[in-house]
Amino acid sequence: MRSRSGPISGSYVKALTDLFYPQRCVGCGGRASDLLCAGCHGVLPVIEPPVCRRCGLPTAFDTPVCEDCKGRDLSFDSARAPLRYEGVGEEIVRALKYRAYLTVAPRLAAPLMVGSVRDEAGFDTVVPVPLHRSRLAKRGFNQAAVLAQEVAASLGAKCAEALRAVRATRDQVELTASERRDNVRDAFRVEGPVRGRVLLVDDVLTTGATLSECAGALKEAGAGEVHCLSLCRAC
Numbered sequence: 001m002r003s004r005s006g007p008i009s010g011s012y013v014k015a016l017t018d019l020f021y022p023q024r025c026v027g028c029g030g031r032a033s034d035l036l037c038a039g040c041h042g043v044l045p046v047i048e049p050p051v052c053r054r055c056g057l058p059t060a061f062d063t064p065v066c067e068d069c070k071g072r073d074l075s076f077d078s079a080r081a082p083l084r085y086e087g088v089g090e091e092i093v094r095a096l097k098y099r100a101y102l103t104v105a106p107r108l109a110a111p112l113m114v115g116s117v118r119d120e121a122g123f124d125t126v127v128p129v130p131l132h133r134s135r136l137a138k139r140g141f142n143q144a145a146v147l148a149q150e151v152a153a154s155l156g157a158k159c160a161e162a163l164r165a166v167r168a169t170r171d172q173v174e175l176t177a178s179e180r181r182d183n184v185r186d187a188f189r190v191e192g193p194v195r196g197r198v199l200l201v202d203d204v205l206t207t208g209a210t211l212s213e214c215a216g217a218l219k220e221a222g223a224g225e226v227h228c229l230s231l232c233r234a235c
């Protein structure tokens with residue numbers, strides 16, 4: 001029998017580490033006691049005020065409309081996001097969307113998102129941006145719907161999947177700004193009546209074209225105001 005005082009084997013250390021830090025950090029993949037390790041938590045790309053009151057873009061001064069959205073025909077009343085779409089922010093979206101790490105929604109994403117609309121008055125309905133059924137079949141779930149349910153639960157509002165994607169669209173990532181608008185034009189339909197203040201939820205705001213198109217459809221269907229909330233925003 002080998003001596004008990006021999007060198008501690010690597011696998012023994014690993015087993016102990018797994019016991020105390022049973023999961024991987026969503027940001028860096030290192031072992032962590034929570035969804036994010038302390039290092040990644042410290043470098044979360046948080047969007048601090050001032051931001052454009054319309055589109056949520058970080059700005060130098062408090063402004064009702066920034067240079068970016070001035071002159072743009074956006075159908076939503078406001079858009080907010082707690083994080084920039086970069087670094088750890090991007091990793092959180094990837095974990096949720098591509099690795100189906102759904103725990104991220106209630107424990108990390110929704111608390112951050114709700115913090116961005118805490119000062120707003122109550123919302124009547126929380127509505128997710130829909131996925132077309134072809135993409136839904138491929139991914140198995142709609143990440144925006146997962147986020148919307150958690151946000152609605154935190155706000156004490158009802159969640160309704162009132163929007164349908166009536167045609168497949170190309171992935172917005174590969175398109176220019178004007179192509180994005182054409183890509184999503186008339187791509188969404190509202191099912192059932194919508195009233196009052198709606199909070200429209202998505203994972204990432206890139207140019208706002210998808211959110212604007214969805215907001216337009218919701219207003220045509222009877223929504224009084226449409227405010228948008230995404231986990232991340234391109235800045």
Ligand SMILES: [Zn+2]
Pocket residue numbers: 025026027028029030036037038039040041
């Ligand atoms: Zn980390």
Ligand SMILES: [Zn+2]
Pocket residue numbers: 052053054055056057065066067068069070
């Ligand atoms: Zn703006």
